[in-house]
Amino acid sequence: MSSPVTGPASTVKDREIAAEQRYVDVAYERLAEMRADAQAMLREGFRIAQAGTKASLVDRDAMVHQASLRAQALDVADDGLVFGRLDLFPREPENGQQPGRIVDGCEVRYIGRIGVRTSEHDSLVIDWRAPAAEDFYRATPEDPRGVIRRRVLHSRGHAVVDLEDDLLDPDAAGDLTIVGDGAFLASLARTREGAMRDIVATIQREQDEVIRAPAEGTVLVRGAPGTGKTAVALHRVAYLLFRHRRRFGSRGVLVVGPNRRFTAYIERVLPSLGEGSATLRSLGDLVAGATATVHDTPGLARHKGSAAMAHVLRRAVADQAPGAPGELRVVFRGTVVRLDRPALDKIRADVHRRVRGSVNAGRRQAIDALLDALWKRLADTGGPDADADDGQLGLWNAILAADGLEQLDRPGGTAAASDRSRFDAVVREQRAFTAFLAAWWPIRRPQDVLASLGDPERLRRAAARDLPADAIGPLAASFAGPALSYQDVALLDELDALLGAPPRPRRTPEGEDDPFVVDGVNILTGEEVADESWEPQMQELTTSMERLERSRRVDDGVVDERPEYAHIVVDEAQDLSPMQWRMLGRRGRQASWTVVEDPAQSAWEDLPAARQAMEAALGGEQPRSRGRSRRPRKPPARRTRHEYELTTNYRNSTEIAAVSSRVLALALPEARPARAVRESGLDPVVTVVADPRAAARAAAEELLGQVDGTIGVITPLSWPAADRAALTAGLPDRVQSLDVLEAKGLEFDAAVIAAPETVAAESPRGLRVLYVAVSRATQRLTVVTTDPQWRTTLLEDGA
Numbered sequence: 101m102s103s104p105v106t107g108p109a110s111t112v113k114d115r116e117i118a119a120e121q122r123y124v125d126v127a128y129e130r131l132a133e134m135r136a137d138a139q140a141m142l143r144e145g146f147r148i149a150q151a152g153t154k155a156s157l158v159d160r161d162a163m164v165h166q167a168s169l170r171a172q173a174l175d176v177a178d179d180g181l182v183f184g185r186l187d188l189f190p191r192e193p194e195n196g197q198q199p200g201r202i203v204d205g206c207e208v209r210y211i212g213r214i215g216v217r218t219s220e221h222d223s224l225v226i227d228w229r230a231p232a233a234e235d236f237y238r239a240t241p242e243d244p245r246g247v248i249r250r251r252v253l254h255s256r257g258h259a260v261v262d263l264e265d266d267l268l269d270p271d272a273a274g275d276l277t278i279v280g281d282g283a284f285l286a287s288l289a290r291t292r293e294g295a296m297r298d299i300v301a302t303i304q305r306e307q308d309e310v311i312r313a314p315a316e317g318t319v320l321v322r323g324a325p326g327t328g329k330t331a332v333a334l335h336r337v338a339y340l341l342f343r344h345r346r347r348f349g350s351r352g353v354l355v356v357g358p359n360r361r362f363t364a365y366i367e368r369v370l371p372s373l374g375e376g377s378a379t380l381r382s383l384g385d386l387v388a389g390a391t392a393t394v395h396d397t398p399g400l401a402r403h404k405g406s407a408a409m410a411h412v413l414r415r416a417v418a419d420q421a422p423g424a425p426g427e428l429r430v431v432f433r434g435t436v437v438r439l440d441r442p443a444l445d446k447i448r449a450d451v452h453r454r455v456r457g458s459v460n461a462g463r464r465q466a467i468d469a470l471l472d473a474l475w476k477r478l479a480d481t482g483g484p485d486a487d488a489d490d491g492q493l494g495l496w497n498a499i500l501a502a503d504g505l506e507q508l509d510r511p512g513g514t515a516a517a518s519d520r521s522r523f524d525a526v527v528r529e530q531r532a533f534t535a536f537l538a539a540w541w542p543i544r545r546p547q548d549v550l551a552s553l554g555d556p557e558r559l560r561r562a563a564a565r566d567l568p569a570d571a572i573g574p575l576a577a578s579f580a581g582p583a584l585s586y587q588d589v590a591l592l593d594e595l596d597a598l599l600g601a602p603p604r605p606r607r608t609p610e611g612e613d614d615p616f617v618v619d620g621v622n623i624l625t626g627e628e629v630a631d632e633s634w635e636p637q638m639q640e641l642t643t644s645m646e647r648l649e650r651s652r653r654v655d656d657g658v659v660d661e662r663p664e665y666a667h668i669v670v671d672e673a674q675d676l677s678p679m680q681w682r683m684l685g686r687r688g689r690q691a692s693w694t695v696v697e698d699p700a701q702s703a704w705e706d707l708p709a710a711r712q713a714m715e716a717a718l719g720g721e722q723p724r725s726r727g728r729s730r731r732p733r734k735p736p737a738r739r740t741r742h743e744y745e746l747t748t749n750y751r752n753s754t755e756i757a758a759v760s761s762r763v764l765a766l767a768l769p770e771a772r773p774a775r776a777v778r779e780s781g782l783d784p785v786v787t788v789v790a791d792p793r794a795a796a797r798a799a800a801e802e803l804l805g806q807v808d809g810t811i812g813v814i815t816p817l818s819w820p821a822a823d824r825a826a827l828t829a830g831l832p833d834r835v836q837s838l839d840v841l842e843a844k845g846l847e848f849d850a851a852v853i854a855a856p857e858t859v860a861a862e863s864p865r866g867l868r869v870l871y872v873a874v875s876r877a878t879q880r881l882t883v884v885t886t887d888p889q890w891r892t893t894l895l896e897d898g899a
């Protein structure tokens with residue numbers, strides 16, 4: 101075969117670009133027709149709705165939903181619709197596949213954001229997630245998979261502006277033109293605008309293997325900073341929703357990131373891939389009605405996140421509610437019946453044992469147990485005073501008759517059973533009883549129980565031996581404070597599981613009074629009972645959006661129905677505490693998982709405990725919220741697991757990667773750094789200063805003139821928020837200051853690391869936290885330190 105025609109002669113490239121543009125124009129014309137069809141379908145859906153029958157509303161719901169998804173996907177495809185082309189050895193079409201287009205003896209496939217077919221159903225563009233697109237990402241010179249040339253088309257809007265070719269099989273190239281000058285590497289050095297972008301055109305082989313990994317069980321992805329773990333996890337979501345829409349589309353996919361800044365950073369990736377249906381949450385806003393605003397100090401986080409906290413919270417909900425009365429007094433037929441504190445404590449302990457974890461739903465049992473105990477106490481004291489009761493009854497009936505109301509029965513006969521039911525009815529209606537119940541067994545909200553642990557005495561009782569004595573004071577102070585931390589949110593979820601939903605009001609047959617409704621309040625649920633007839637027809641017919649809304653309903657601080665998902669993606673999983681894993685496990689008892697992590701970046705001290713909690717969550721084991729089992733625990737069922745490692749660092753220049761490798765060698769000598777691929781010629785700067793705050797600000801100001809994109813000023817966790825804000829006050833928005841934990845997962849064109857000596861010293865995992873900080877920048881890194889030794893450590897090999 102003759103040798104291929106190669107660039108870089110611009111005329112050759114221009115000719116090639118023009119030829120590709122002609123093809124791309126045809127694809128866009130067809131896309132415009134498809135968008136018009138989708139709009140017509142939407143209009144048709146609304147037209148059916150106007151017809152007004154119930155059946156047509158259901159049809160409309162399905163139709164409008166489908167049509168709007170389709171319209172949304174078509175809209176996002178408008179930008180860079182076609183980004184790839186494969187020239188392959190012609191092959192026999194596989195089962196059900198169409199024969200490819202043959203051009204100059206090669207089979208040609210165009211790859212794009214969505215699949216586009218002509219009106220005759222011939223393929224114009226193959227969706228990047230379809231099996232026929234796999235070769236685009238997997239072919240290498242060592243294993244060309246029949247691909248002769250792979251071409252990446254770089255576009256701006258509808259215009260093809262550049263091309264880059266890989267010749268995978270030089271012997272077979274024939275007259276194929278090869279152009280390109282390293283546009284991929286150049287694209288890695290692009291300016292960062294503050295939000296992550298999709299990498300659909302340049303996914304690398306090892307990344308593609310993760311994206312297309314089996315949908316069942318768990319996919320566990322490890323890799324050093326910048327290897328594309330987050331990018332890959334998000335593309336995997338788009339892949340799963342495309343290939344298994346029925347399974348994952350209806351029950352949903354949850355993507356969990358470490359903090360809100362991170363979720364804001366990645367939130368545009370999935371929509372840009374045409375997927376708006378996945379739920380994106382940070383660990384701080386997974387629980388409806390609660391939002392974390394602060395990170396705990398490492399010391400507090402260690403206790404709040406530990407598995408022992410589950411036992412502490414279990415005891416906390418079993419403890420008496422704040423302000424609970426120490427005595428119950430009711431009157432029956434003139435006899436005062438009393439339960440004192442020890443008797444009440446015993447009843448509470450018995451009921452807690454019986455309701456097994458659903459404290460709010462246990463109110464009914466609590467009422468029954470109180471009535472039993474009162475009845476028994478009455479019997480012990482010789483029974484009711486019948487004469488006194490008759491007198492009282494007569495008085496009541498006189499009052500009722502004056503109001504024209506039905507009179508109470510005079511106790512007929514002396515059968516014990518009817519006495520007991522009369523006793524129950526009379527006591528239950530006494531204000532002394534209902535007021536007691538509301539204070540002694542109130543409907544409790546997770547927030548209230550957590551806040552009640554701000555009382556050190558109460559926390560000490562709940563802690564038993566599960567927390568060290570010196571942790572009680574700082575923890576109580578934290579629970580008493582107004583701010584909710586990321587770890588607190590997992591505790592709220594645990595409490596929500598322990599407390600359970602309040603019992604549902606019982607529907608009583610028409611005309612019959614509900615014995616649990618006293619003065620317009622249901623004493624079981626604490627709910628006010630409105631006197632209006634229920635209209636089932638109004639609620640039967642709902643749209644999928646309404647159902648979704650309802651499933652997320654928050655009722656007075658209690659999560660109404662905790663959503664469960666079919667697939668959960670956990671990013672930065674190395675930092676999850678056992679309590680956070682329990683929170684996730686409750687949302688994915690039937691789920692398959694994609695877990696993405698870098699153990700070397702872990703700030704969490706007790707990794708084995710976190711691993712154990714992770715295994716329980718992935719195995720679908722119900723988080724245990726009650727006492728320790730006496731029986732040996734069954735190991736969680738291990739679902740299928742596929743493990744992958746990503747090895748190339750696409751973020752950092754080789755110069756910056758060298759600095760982060762030195763920190764890694766200190767933090768975790770046995771760990772292997774990833775291979776950085778892009779040299780920038782810009783050496784990191786480490787300056788020794790007296791005042792790191794002033795120096796960090798000065799460094800940020802200097803960098804403003806050196807990079808066009810984002811600048812992150814990363815500070816120790818212990819620096820007050822006000823100091824942090826002062827670092828960037830008055831500077832343009834593209835400069836952000838953040839603490840080392842907030843920097844997780846983010847990237848900037850330039851980063852300033854303030855006081856590495858403090859970051860390294862402020863927690864037992866400080867060096868790993870510093871490793872995260874120094875691996876955030878794509879182009880320029882400046883470190884300001886008070887310690888000359890750190891200059892040597894960061895810049896010299898083997899220091």
Ligand SMILES: Nc1ncnc2c1ncn2[C@@H]1O[C@H](COP(=O)(O)OP(=O)(O)OP(=O)(O)O)[C@@H](O)[C@H]1O
Nearest residue numbers: 299302303304325326327328329330331750751845
């Ligand atoms: N195949 C690729 N083509 C182009 N850019 C890529 C590719 N893979 C990753 N990147 C880019 O590299 C950067 C790092 O990716 P990402 O944030 O996903 O890495 P990470 O492994 O999650 O890092 P960290 O552990 O620090 O969170 C991003 O800007 C991403 O877009």
